[in-house]
Amino acid sequence: MNLNLLLILFASAFVSAQTNTYTISFENAVHHEATIQAKFTNLENDTLSLRMSRTSPGRYALHEFAKNVYGFKATDSSGKELTVIRPDPYQWLVSGHDGTINIQYTLFANRGDGTYSQVDETHSHLNIPATFMFAPGLKERKIEVDFNVREDLGWKVATQLPLVSGTTYSAPNLYYFMDSPVEISNYxxxxxxxxxxxxxxxxxxxxHHNGSEEELDQYFEQVKSVVIAEEKVYGELPKFDYGRYTFLACYIPNASGDGMEHRNSTILTSTTALADGGMKGNIGTVSHEFFHAWNVERLRPKALEPFDFEEANMSGELWFAEGFTSYYTGLSLCRAGILSADEYIEGITGTFNYVWNSPGRQFFNPVEMSYQAPFVDAATSVDPVNRGNTFISYYSYGSILGLALDLSLRENDLTLDDYMKHMWSTMGKPEKPYTLHNLREGLQVYAGENFADQFFDKYIFDSQMPDYRSLLETVGVILEQSKSRPHFGVNVSLNGDGNGEISSTPxxxxxxYRAELEEGDIITQINGENFPNGQQFTEFIGGLKIGDQLNITFERFGIQKSTQVTLEADPSYSLYTFEKKGQKPSKKQLKKRENWLWSK
Incomplete structure (x- = not known):
């Protein structure tokens, strides 16, 4: 045997010894269980720490995946049972091995979305952190996983992981493995x-859906148009690691609505079938998540790099990472021809009102709103919170600030598209994680120091509102507030007794709020008359006038109380094109709108 062949065989054996292997099977899928086995070899330390992740890429809050693991066993290479200690809820310390540790456990999984896993007889939908135990001390090792699919159910494997052979896939290290969701079904x-x-x-x-191939063909044309529109923003696609990007979509009744970006793939889940409104209702998630292939996955906040699988992940840049992506979500659908100009512009209204009519701006600026992500990003708690008054989603806040920045730049013959290109070429493409300073510096380089400093000082580090009326007018869009519609200030719904229950935080x-009404109060009378049973409360208020005083009788904790509410003008905004309101935009306004929306 020659020396070169010996070296090749030695290297092959060494790589094999340095590979962590997993096998997952689904014999009890009907009861949402998966059986997972793993093998860790060539171990030098007496004790190996094994963990379930507490977080998941794309999420910022804690998710205690260990709660769904049971039946854990550990043996050495000869089958001898090993000592296992549980120092905390997320960790198994295994000792007494002979250089090899084999483990086996059962996973319960029944939520099909971008964070959790779901196993049943329709599919095995796997988010890796929610599924596979890992060894933090072996994070640089290669990983191979064999998916023992249910052939009787026609299952196939889809993932961004590269194929080894059959149903075995690999990852170069733990980080890539954890970032690689898997859909196993008859897709x-x-x-x-x-x-x-x-x-x-x-x-x-x-x-994976219950619809027809014709519906899939029609939907795929929309997906293609979104991909092409977003590629034009940056001028190129990212360089996907294996030359492929995969949308992993599950539109089935047992899924949970979600979208979650990953480096070379994204999870798309919805209960809405393509034939039942999903053709248009689900495409927005496609638009949002694919934009993340640039903005977040490669143009990435330094605070999220490397991603921590053991603690919550906090970033002050989510107004940009998630918010600007949200701005391009609808804009890309318009540019792709899926939304009309009127549909897009009027569709901004809800988000606009949510942001600019929120009291939250007096407590936190967009950076500080981003810091709230570990508390709100699919996080759970049992105690009531006051987020209706203190929090504005960084998705929404950043989206509406993206609109302001885009239109402001266009007044100077610049565009947000080109600012994003600049950030992509300087930070994203070379994959240099950015800070708030980098975002500001990038805007200074692209649009000038004075412009950038005003934007960041007023709207990012402070909570001021841009002059949207003037900005929108440049593209022939009207922003208005009603001068006659009255406003009460809470949602009120009928209860079973014919009274009205306040169902939102004032x-x-x-x-x-000023009348000291509170969520849960039961309104029994208004101006001495019984609550208007059989009529929507908003319709009742709409029939009154600004300045009307309402004497409210209500119950709180079983005690009758009274107060007086004075109706005010509704602060809600509406957005319309000039044409929708019977006005004629100028040629300049139309041209600017066309350049903004890429209108044909």
Missing amino acids: SVREFKVGPNNNEQTIQLVL KIGSPA
Whole structure:
């Protein structure tokens, strides 16, 4: 045997010894269980720490995945049972091995979304951190996992992980493994190639649904148009690690609505079938998550790098990472021809009102709103919170600030598209994680120091409101508030006794708030008359006038009370094109709107 062959065999054996292997099977899928086995070899320390993750890539809050693990066993290479200590709820310390540790456990999984896993007889939908135990001390090792699919159910494997052979896939290290969701089902596939001929990449849609192939074909055309529109923003696709990007979509009744970005793939889940409104209702998640292939996955906040699988992940840049992505979500659908200009512009209204009519701006700026992510990003708690008065989603806040920045730049013959290109070329493409300073510096380079400093000082480090009326007017859009519609300040719904129950937290400063009404109060009379049973409360208030005084009789904790509410003007905004309001935009306004929306 020659020396070169010996070296090759030695290297092969060494790599094998340095590979952590997993096997997962689904014999009891009907009861949402998976059986997982793993093997860790060539161990040098007497004790190996094994953990379940507490977080998941793309999420910022804690999720205690260990709660769904049971039946844990550990043996050495000869089958001898090993000593296991549980120092905390998330960790298993295994000792007494002979250099090899084999483990086995059962996972219960019944939530199909971007954070958790779901196993049943329709599919095995796996988010890796929610599924596989890992060894933090062996995080640089290669990983191989064999998915023992249910052939009787026609299952196939779809994932961004590279295929080894059969149903065995690999990951170069723990981080890539944890970032690689898997859909195992009897799915359908469509794909197309994008990019220059010498550097084409494959965009793949894997869809698990109960619909027809014709519906999938129609939906895939929309997916393609979104991909092309978003590629134009940056001028190129990211370089996907294996030349392929995969949408892993589950539109089935037992899923939970969600979307979750990953480096070369994304999870898309919905209970809405394509035939039942999902053709248009689900495409927004496609738009949002694919934009993340640039903004978040590669143009990435330094605070999230490396991602921590053991603690919550906090970043002050989520107004940009999530918020600007949200701005491009709807804009890309318009540019792709899926939304009309009127649908897009009027669709901004709800988010606009949520942001600018929230009392939360007096407590936190966009950076500080971003810091709240570990408390709100699919986080759970049992105690009531006052977020209706103190929090504005960084998705929404950043989206509406993205609109302001885009229109402001366009007044100077610049665009947000080109600012995003600049940040991509300087930070994203070379994968240099950014800070708030980098975002500000990038805008200074692109648009000038004075422009950038004003934007950051007023709207990012402070909570001021841009002059949207003037900005929107430049593209022939009207922003208005009603001068005659009255406003009460809370949602009120009928209860079973014909009275009205306050079902929302009164916003600070609203008429209901000043009248000291509170969520859960039961309104029994208004101005001496019984609560208007059989009529929507908003319709009842709409029939009154600004300045009307309402004498309210209500019950709180079984005690009758009374107060007086003075109706005020509704602070809600509406957005319309000039044409929708019977006004004619100028040629300049139309041209600016076309450049903004890429109108044909």
